[in-house]
Amino acid sequence: MSRYLLRRAPSALLVLFLASVLIFLVIRAIPGDAAAVLAGPDAPPEVVAAIRHDLGLDRSLVGQYLHWLGGLLTGELGRSYLIGGDIAELVGDGLGNTVVLTLAALVIAVLVALLLGPLWAATRSRWVDRALTAFHTAAVALPTFVTGVVLIIVFGVVFRVLPTGGVPPDGMFDRLDITAQYLVLPAVCLGLPVAGVLTGFLAETLRGELRQDYVTTVRAAGVRRRDIVLGHALRGALPVAVTTLGLQAGALLGGAVLVESIFAWPGLGLLVEQGITRRDYPLVQVLLMLSVAVFVLVQLFTDVVHAWLDPRIRLGATS
Numbered sequence: 126m127s128r129y130l131l132r133r134a135p136s137a138l139l140v141l142f143l144a145s146v147l148i149f150l151v152i153r154a155i156p157g158d159a160a161a162v163l164a165g166p167d168a169p170p171e172v173v174a175a176i177r178h179d180l181g182l183d184r185s186l187v188g189q190y191l192h193w194l195g196g197l198l199t200g201e202l203g204r205s206y207l208i209g210g211d212i213a214e215l216v217g218d219g220l221g222n223t224v225v226l227t228l229a230a231l232v233i234a235v236l237v238a239l240l241l242g243p244l245w246a247a248t249r250s251r252w253v254d255r256a257l258t259a260f261h262t263a264a265v266a267l268p269t270f271v272t273g274v275v276l277i278i279v280f281g282v283v284f285r286v287l288p289t290g291g292v293p294p295d296g297m298f299d300r301l302d303i304t305a306q307y308l309v310l311p312a313v314c315l316g317l318p319v320a321g322v323l324t325g326f327l328a329e330t331l332r333g334e335l336r337q338d339y340v341t342t343v344r345a346a347g348v349r350r351r352d353i354v355l356g357h358a359l360r361g362a363l364p365v366a367v368t369t370l371g372l373q374a375g376a377l378l379g380g381a382v383l384v385e386s387i388f389a390w391p392g393l394g395l396l397v398e399q400g401i402t403r404r405d406y407p408l409v410q411v412l413l414m415l416s417v418a419v420f421v422l423v424q425l426f427t428d429v430v431h432a433w434l435d436p437r438i439r440l441g442a443t444s
Contacts, residue, residue, distance in 0.1 A: 264321025371427025
């Protein structure tokens with residue numbers, strides 16, 4: 126496994142390097158003077174010059190990139206001039222809330238897929254098949270902003286059983302029952318599209334496994350269809366399902382931007398929205414790079430888990 130990880134690490138580092146160059150160039154390509162925008166329209170020239178020097182904009186393009194890259198590697202991310210505060214602290218505060226929301230959404234998606242995927246693959250009922258097809262279509266097709274508004278209206282306005290936004294006033298981990306009330310609506314909104322994709326993909330993969338010769342042998346031995354699906358076919362479908370789950374983790378990260386804005390959840394998504402709206406270039410630059418880094422790490426972890434579940438990948442990597 127360690128050899129496989131070492132073989133995968135260089136490509137991950139290459140993606141991070143290319144992403145850093147692209148993000149750096151895209152931010153620099155935005156029209157206007159970034160220092161003047163951050164200083165404000167009435168700022169005196171000496172303030173604009175000080176901000177330009179602080180951002181390293183008075184250096185060559187290569188020097189600016191190396192200055193920014195060095196800050197990323199050392200944790201010296203600079204200051205947010207428009208939102209206010211140290212960027213590292215802002216990212217640290219938002220990252221914890223986003224991780225909690227993303228993990229909750231991921232758990233919901235996985236549980237729904239593990240419950241409905243095998244049921245969909247094993248069912249012989251036309252009505253169950255139609256109901257699961259409708260769920261899959263609705264979960265995948267409905268945008269998160271539509272789902273979020275519906276959840277807020279139903280559970281926050283009509284029935285008034287759940288809070289419609291924000292985080293627990295006493296902290297995320299002070300009382301878990303209160304945290305769950307604040308977390309359930311945004312987590313369901315964020316995790317529902319991923320649950321639909323995983324359910325459909327897992328069901329289709331299981332149907333493919335059920336057509337394999339070894340399943341025919343097991344069925345001939347008198348094993349029930351439910352036991353075949355859960356005890357044999359699911360094991361063969363898991364490696365590919367794990368890869369799909371890793372790809373969908375990127376959808377969770379992207380969807381968090383909109384979901385956190387809808388539910389006023391103070392995470393990285395809300396921070397990205399504020400940074401873009403206020404044209405806080407240093408903050409947006411760091412957040413974009415962080416998003417790429419998290420996605421690459423998730424993909425690397427997914428590949429390792431896939432290789433652990435499927436020995437053929439490890440053997441192929443080390444042969």
